[in-house]
Amino acid sequence: MEELLQDIFKEATGPKLATLRKSCQDALEILCMQESSHKRPSCEVRKACLLPLQIALESKRPKLVSFALSGFHKILRDDRFHRGIEPEDDSLWLPSQLLCSTASVMYHTPDTQVQIFRMYLSLALSPRRTLNGRLAVWACGRCAEAAAAPAPVAAAARAAAAQTLRAYTAQLDEECQELLSEGATLDRNHIVAVGCYSEVIPVIQYLCGRLSETQLEHEGHLVDDSGRGSGALVCAPSFNSKQAKAVYSIANQLVRLVGSTSNLRPVLEALYHRMLLYPPISHRTEPLRSVRELLQNPKRLCQLILLKKCEQGYEKHSDDMAIIRL
Known part of the structure; x- marks a missing residue:
């Protein structure tokens, strides 16, 4: 990495790239400190080295861009950028x-x-x-x-x-x-399940939203969303049935994992609201087939109807039968 930064410094000629030369010098100093007893956290070392790479990339000079691309791969491979545990702030993660x-x-x-x-x-x-x-x-x-x-x-x-x-x-x-x-104990398992659910649901909702967005500009855009799962498409979705089945099957698996947990019902309800009511009526075949498979399975139906007792300290956020009525 040191040689690459030196090459970038030599190539960064002209007054417009003074910031790039300065950032290269700062990064080299920090890398030199890593060999002494005054080591900095990996996230700080990455930040210092990524700054000159970013400036070099955005300069659009072919040679500097090539150096920047090489530098990104070096950061992925060099052990000095991966020591210790990542901080809690995910903005500092690699x-x-x-x-x-x-x-x-x-x-x-x-x-x-x-x-x-x-x-x-x-x-x-x-x-x-x-x-x-x-x-x-x-x-x-x-x-x-x-x-x-x-x-x-x-x-x-x-x-x-x-x-x-x-x-x-x-x-x-x-x-x-x-x-x-x-x-792990039952209480801890529940906490882990809630955490896992909270991590996965935003990803699933994002994927559903991307699949639902129309790519036909002349047909208009999505109407305003006023809440989770609300809104509707003004025209047919742009994804095919194979893609839809993949996403809807993931939603059904979420029912298997956490469908009987009462305090997770609001998010599950929002997900199915988006699946069933977001597309135009004439294009709800695949989500309805997915729900039919869900309701035809006695185990899944029980997981939607038979709820676990809420632990003390958890509030009941919504009507538990709302998803069934939906």
Whole structure:
């Protein structure tokens, strides 16, 4: 990384790139300190090194852009940027810092865009990254910006988004398996289930929203949303039945996992409200089929009707039968 920063410093000629030269010097000083006893947290070291890479990328000078892309991959591989545990603030996590540093992705040439989305793919494949629901949605949203880009860019973006979702769900599964192997108590299991549910639902709602959005500009846009799951499309959704089945089956699995937990009902109700009432009436076949499968399964029906007793300290947030009436 030191050699790369020195190369960027030499290439950053002219008064307009004085900030880039200064940021390179600061990053080199911090990297030098990492060899002494005065080590800084990894998130601070990443921040210092990502700043010159971001400026180099946004300069759009071919050589500087090439250096920046190489630097992003070095940060993924270099152990100095991954020491210790990530802080509580997810804005200091590696995925968040990389997403901020590459916010200009859609303003570059297609070749550069492909390289950046490939870097996102490498990030998702890296065992050193830590994700949560917000970062997964952010990464997928960034990839979705390339939906109308040239074919190579769109393909790279789709691969990065798909791997991000795989990595996130695998991380959740690994955490759940660890807790199960520890023999956690019932109360702790409930707390973990609530936390997992809170992480997953925003991602599912984001995916439903993306699938529901029309891509036909001449047909208009979504009407105003006044709450979770509210609103409706003014024209037919743009996704196909295979994509719809994948998302709706995930919703049915959420019923299996937490359908009988009373205090999680409001969010589950909002999700099904969005599935069933968001599309136009003539395009509700797939969500209705999904619900039919749910109601035809006695176990799933019981999980919707037979509720666990609320633990002390939890308020009853809404009518437990609202989702059945929906």
